[in-house]
Structures are given as C-alpha cells and as structure tokens.
C-alpha cells in the first residue's frame with residue numbers, strides 16, 4: 255500500500271508531479287485521498303524567525319486544533335531561534351528543535367513543510383532548497399530578489415511538484431476576495447485605472463560602522479547566496495530592506511501586496527511599459543532604495559496602474575495610509591489596508607461599505623494581520639491535504655513580484671522600460687537587462 259511518507263519520498267526525488275486538484279499517476283482517487291489524509295498533521299518548520307518569522311511561527315502554532323504543529327526552527331541569529339522556540343512552546347506547548355544551518359535542518363524528515371521569512375536575497379534560494387528536499391513551502395513575499403530567480407522558482411516547483419503558497423495574505427481575506435469578485439462581476443463597470451499607495455514614517459538607518467561580527471550571528475550564512483561584503487552594524491536586522499545587495503525597497507516590501515490586488519482585480523498580466531521616478535530625499539545615510547517612488551505601468555489594452563510610496567512621511571489617500579482604488583466607467587472601489595472595501599458612484603457618493611471586525615493594525619510592521627493570516631494558512635493546508643487551489647500561487651505571486659522588480663530596475667537606470675507583455679522580459683535595453691539577475695557568491699549559484 256502506498257503510504258503518505260512514500261508519497262513524500264517519491265515527490266522528493268522528482269518522480270511524480272502533482273497537478274493541483276488532480277490525481278497523481280499511479281494512484282486511484284481514493285488512495286490519493288488517503289495519502290493526503292485530511293486528518294493527518296501538517297508538520298512545519300520555520301526558516302528566518304526574527305520578527306515576521308516569529309509571527310508566522312505563532313500563527314502556525316495557533317493552528318494546533320487544525321492539525322498543524324511547528325516542529326523545527328532555524329535562524330542564523332541564535333537569539334532569534336531561542337526566542338521563537340519559546341513563542342511556540344507558549345502557544346502550542348510542544349518542544350521544538352532549534353537549528354542554525356538551513357542545509358542541515360532540511361536533511362531532516364521531522365517535517366513536511368517550511369515557512370520562509372528570511373531577508374529577500376534568501377527567499378528564492380531557501381525555497382528552491384526546501385522543494386529539492388521534498389518540502390512544501392509557505393514563502394514570504396516577495397518571491398525573490400530579482401526577476402531571474404522567479405524563473406528558477408517556477409521551474410523548481412514544476413520539477414519537484416511541491417505546493418508553494420506565497421505570503422500575499424490579502425488574497426485569502428474574505429471581504430477582499432469578495433470585493434475582487436464584485437469587480438469581476440462589473441460593480442464599477444469596465445476598469446481602466448488602478449491606483450495603489452503606501453505611507454510610513456521610517457527612521458534613518460544611519461551610517462554603518464565596521465565592527466566585529468556579533469557572537470550570536472552567523473554572518474557567512476546570513477549572506478548565503480549574496481557576494482561577500484564586510485560586516486557593518488546597521489543592516490541586521492530589518493534595514494537590509496533598503497540596500498540593493500540584499501533588499502528590494504518599499505516597492506517589494508509593501509508595493510507587492512497592493513499591486514498584486516490591482517493585477518487580480520483588473521485581471522492583468524505584464525505591462526508593456528514601466529516608468530519609475532522619485533528618490534531618496536530624507537536623511538543622509540546608507541539607505542539606497544527610493545523613499546519616495548511613483549511608478550506607472552501601461553498595458554497593451556490601454557489600461558494603467560500606478561504605485562506611490564512614501565517611506566518617511568505619514569499621510570493618506572482616501573483616508574487610508576495604504577490601499578488601492580479601482581476606477582471604472584460606473585464608479586470606483588477602494589480597499590484600504592484591511593479586510594474592508596467601499597464602492598463609490600461617479601459623483602464620489604458612497605454606495606456600499608463592507609466592513610470587518612477583524613482588525614488591520616496600520617503601524618504594526620511585523621504582524622499587522624494576525625487574525626486574518628489564519629485564512630491564508632488554512633488555504634495552504636487545504637492545498638496540501640486536499641489539492642485545493644492556492645489563493646496566492648507561485649506563478650501569480652512571481653508575476654506581481656516581477657512588476658515591482660521591473661519598477662526598481664526602471665528606477666535604478668533612470669528611464670522607461672519597454673516590456674514584452676507576453677512574458678514580462680525587458681526589450682532592447684542592455685543596461686536594464688544586467689539587473690535581471692544577480693551575481694551569486696561562488697558555490698551558491700541558483701539552479702532548479
């Protein structure tokens with residue numbers, strides 16, 4: 255008889271490919287159901303468990319009564335691992351194994367899935383390693399550091415047949431999903447323009463000093479795939495977001511969430527032109543990415559999307575510090591940062607307001623949506639257990655990630671990019687195409 259463990263082993267060596275909602279070759283529909291076993295526990299391990307990773311560990315541990323158990327945790331900051339082990343013990347009461355090296359942890363068959371909340375330069379490499387080790391993946395957004403890595407991720411997913419849910423959790427929030435359905439059903443008519451925005455007041459990251467690497471940090475492994483640089487004291491943790499070598503700026507930190515909603519609501523793929531303007535206007539420090547960014551995406555069907563971000567000024571549009579508005583020939587629809595939406599007519603009169611008791615905490619950088627994340631976890635479990643369709647599949651999330659990566663490339667070279675709308679690649683621009691991929695530290699090259 256085929257057991258679930260044998261099934262996982264088969265997938266691990268890449269012999270069978272799971273088509274979501276389908277049945278594996280060699281298995282009858284009933285044995286497939288037994289293997290995926292709706293009652294079987296999902297054992298999950300965490301990679302990168304400082305702030306977002308700690309929140310995810312708490313969230314997954316909270317799903318104990320849905321059959322989820324956090325078994326292992328890995329961080330290159332030993333303090334983060336210890337703290338997260340305590341978090342899981344407090345929430346779920348079980349013992350958790352701590353690790354300092356992702357490669358060693360992935361050798362274990364103590365778990366079936368991983369969640370990844372490392373810095374962005376590690377997202378695709380960690381996900382690829384996990385899939386090769388036979389694990390399903392809950393991958394924090396953005397999917398990757400650069401467009402080339404999206405291709406490798408999708409190839410790896412196909413090759414190893416693993417389930418990958420990306421942390422665009424809004425795709426699972428009930429009222430947001432309902433708003434998108436209303437858009438698709440024509441509540442504001444034909445949509446020609448989608449606007450997205452984000453405001454925050456982030457402090458300066460300062461000028462880093464070269465200091466000895468702290469005893470709690472494995473700097474070699476923190477850098478992993480990124481070419482080596484000497485340690486400075488203002489990057490670990492969080493402020494790597496603003497340095498191109500590891501980070502991807504506000505565009506992929508927050509833009510990704512909102513442009514993903516625009517793409518979903520407007521049913522758009524890749525644009526034909528991307529233009530980004532703005533710059534770093536606040537503070538004189540090591541911050542390289544723009545703190546003020548205006549991006550315009552034009553599509554071949556004449557539709558337009560914009561992304562506006564201000565990282566160092568608190569402000570709002572339509573009463574929301576972050577959000578999206580869709581404009582159609584019959585009115586507009588706004589989704590703020592939370593699980594709610596408003597519909598307006600052409601005179602800006604409110605015609606519908608769908609609200610939620612589940613709160614979005616605007617200033618909470620780590621876990622603004624704890625109560626809502628559970629919906630996204632449940633969809634991941636349903637995909638693993640029953641083959642349910644993922645709400646934020648790797649292919650969809652890679653497209654949204656890529657739009658924001660293209661906007662950053664346009665920003666860095668200072669001109670409009672012409673894009674092949676069929677596949678998102680850059681046309682006729684050698685300088686821009688150099689930023690399609692990154693250089694890897696020798697021995698860390700990424701392959702499916």
Ligand SMILES: NC(=O)c1ccc[n+]([C@@H]2O[C@H](COP(=O)([O-])OP(=O)(O)OC[C@H]3O[C@@H](n4cnc5c(N)ncnc54)[C@H](O)[C@@H]3O)[C@@H](O)[C@H]2O)c1
Nearest residue numbers: 302304305306328329330331371372373394421476491492
């Ligand atoms: N979906 C959301 O709403 C949401 C919210 C916040 C953050 N995020 C995403 O989560 C990711 C992490 O963000 P953060 O704020 O927690 O960053 P952070 O810098 O605070 O934490 C990253 C952790 O990863 C660890 N790490 C680095 N290399 C590692 C390796 N090789 N193995 C194991 N651990 C490693 C670091 O030591 C650190 O503890 C980011 O990519 C961010 O975009 C998503």
